[in-house]
Amino acid sequence: MEVVDVCAGRVRTHNLDTIAAELSPLLISLITEGIALNTNGSVYHPEGQSEPEVFGSATERAILNFGVKLGMNFDEIKSKSTIFSVSPFNSRRKRRGVAVQLHDSQVRVHWKGAAKTILASCQWYMDKDNIAAMDQERIFHFEKIIDEMSKEGLRCAALAYRTFTDEAFPDIPESNLVLLAIIGIKDSCRPGISRAIQQCRNAGVKVCMVTGDDLLTAKAIAMQCGILRGTLDEPANTAILASEFASMSEADREEIAENIVVMGRSSPDENLLLLEALRKKGHVVSATGKGIRDAPSLRQANISLAMGIGGTAIVKECSDIIILEDNFTSIVKVIQWGRFLYTNAQRFLQFRLTVNASALIICVVVAVHSHEIPLNVAQLLWINLLNDTFGAWALASEPPMDNLMRRPPVRKGEPFITNLMWANVLLQVSFQVSALLYLNFHGESILKLENKSLDQANKVKNTVIFNCFVFCQVFNEVECRTSYQGNTFSGILKNHLFLGTILVNVILQIIVIECLGIFFYTARLNLKQWLISIGIGFFSISLPPERRSYIRRKRLIKSWTCCYRKRLKENNLEADVDKSEE
Missing domain, CATH: 1.20.1110.10 (Calcium-transporting ATPase, transmembrane domain)
Structure with missing residues (x-):
């Protein structure tokens, strides 16, 4: 993963090598401070090497590398402040926050998370060196930028902060924040993924993408991978928000579960709802995952597969099969x-x-x-x-x-x-x-x-x-x-x-x-x-000629049956249209 698109201080650029010259020093200072303090990763500068080594999850490494390009000194920022409260990331809130005590007795709160979630909590935004009020026009402008990034298949994150005087508070404030930057993170499809998904489709295995990303991002990535084909014969409700799916009745969920190919903004509970709906329809369901949030789905699936490199210990414990390469193409080998x-x-x-x-x-x-x-x-x-x-x-x-x-x-x-x-x-x-x-x-x-x-x-x-x-x-x-x-x-x-x-x-x-x-x-x-x-x-x-004729007859009967069912379905649809027109 890497950051490829940034909007900050009325500047939007895809060239991260020159972004430091386009932003004001104050804005760069606040962004790098938020990146260095509000992270689970770390940056290490080995002796004799110009390039630092970045550690953490894939998303954390992408954001930390973006901070390094802005000139972030990770160790110096850490030494100038003390973190006294942390609000950890979870799949429902989709944000992470920290409260830090600065040396000038000020308390500063930094938030990082899903772009639209952070944007909804912001009342101001950084306009170069000044803090400007967030009016409806600016909200629409930022939402448009987020949608544009999402349609390009980028994962959108946002950084925000708020400064307080020296005061104690039980919970980190989540409202009235100042928006610092919106960043688009590219997660490129691995080579061979499209061919692997096509092989699964030929084998009668339907691949569904259930993710916590925004639905627009999920659909764009699904199109790149070949999960979504964008053809006219795809049924309705192929892409849906998890909240919409969860709000349906149990009967409605079972009815549309077979059509769902992409589900965005999904939480572990909503993953389970989809899995249970598919199992009730008589399907054999396999689930893959690597994080703790995937563990409930892995336990309930008929066949569970965990990632061997990036998978957590609890996910490996819950899984039936561990994929050592962390590659979807290995799942095709498992099936074969x-x-x-x-x-x-x-x-x-x-x-x-x-x-x-x-x-x-x-x-x-x-x-x-x-x-x-x-x-x-x-x-x-x-x-x-x-x-x-x-x-x-x-x-x-x-x-x-x-x-x-x-x-x-x-x-x-x-x-x-x-x-x-x-x-x-x-x-x-x-x-x-x-x-x-x-x-x-x-x-x-x-x-x-x-x-x-x-x-x-x-x-x-x-x-x-x-x-x-x-x-x-x-x-x-x-x-x-x-x-x-x-x-x-x-x-x-x-x-x-x-x-x-x-x-x-x-x-x-x-x-x-x-x-x-x-x-x-x-x-x-x-x-x-x-x-x-x-x-x-x-x-x-x-004797095989008789067997071959048996296979040919069986395939011919199967093709006739499929054509008959397809024609019957088309006739039923035409009848429904005629009734609606009447």
Whole structure:
């Protein structure tokens, strides 16, 4: 933050390097005194350096740097006076004041805060070296300057003072003040913020700006960031004063809460009212903050995020997630990785359901029919070992996909296993069970085992079934990694860890079949039998065209529904207009 616009002593300038020459010494003295004494920050002059180091909050540092440009000697001003009373800043009063005892036995009060709040308490203003009365024309003039600064996206603050004789008072006087200066502080949007907000919008996440700044300032900043787009399709009440929102009935608040994008001059209580209204409408609400005033909202939000650098200890205590970089773009990463973990859990569950259901059905059917099990205990343990280690590792290695941020959020109460997952599981289980049962009952003729003994033929047949089942799961992993994409092999060559895991899986299966038959009760297979095993497994991934058609139908139905709702809404609006005209 930095001060970029100043109005003081009938002078308004954007060039702070020359402002000291344009103001009178008395006015500069009063402004620098107010800045140095009425602050929580500090200025340190290191030895051997010309530029001082400024400490404090972002706003305090901006105002202190403005004082330094006016020639403020921070330590000297502090040493010439004694602060005996402080009125701390709070979000409702939006001002901070101090009462100081000067060396000439005078008492001087300095106030700093929101420009319109301070202006309302002023009866005079500094006109160069003189104090002039504040008439209606001057009030209108200063209000116009504040509005101009606010429309440029500047945070407007004002400095005022009042001098008393040596007297004691319990509370610092807040009225009949003398206006010293109105300053505009620029808080530039960070690089990438507009793109991050657009990504949130594409992901179905609505970004709302709830701030203690003036509504004009908030709207200007929201336009710069892309929160407000200024388009004709934006609903009414997108920007509102917090006091107006709080004065509404509970039913009215719930009705317009979904339309609000910017809320200015908001206090912690009013933040809570908006949050509660959104939650009552069934929305999942996330809140971000860094100051103490944000703590109540963070406690009540479904998901709370605190700033790691500028956040206070109590805010970090109340939050679910701490953003180390203090950057909104990190929230996009939080959303993306949250969806990625959710999708990964769905992938693995779909994979495990397919494996377990297929193995169970095959073993039960064959056991009932032939009173024997095609997959023995050692083979089932090996299948579980491959799936629980290499299968999970392979699916977890898939990086977050770009389409995650183009999908709508999962609504509260939606089933974890979606219809698409059930469809994939049903198709895979049906194919694997059908193929392997057919191989079990007709394996002797398919594999040309009529000339072998019964025991040897059963051993080879069961080995082929075991091998086919493992390769079905290998290719099932390939399908599960892109459950929500049309192209099964999309980006597979870029994921070296996934390919390496699949390769290790295949090599271990070859070793088991060819070298460890004594432990798994398997027979060595010839080239034809290996090709049959791999072919049956590979054929399982020829199912995605049906899945893609399902996705296309689902998207088409969704687009038709959206168009229908939009057209219905327009017709309703036209009907309302016709009724009003009648």
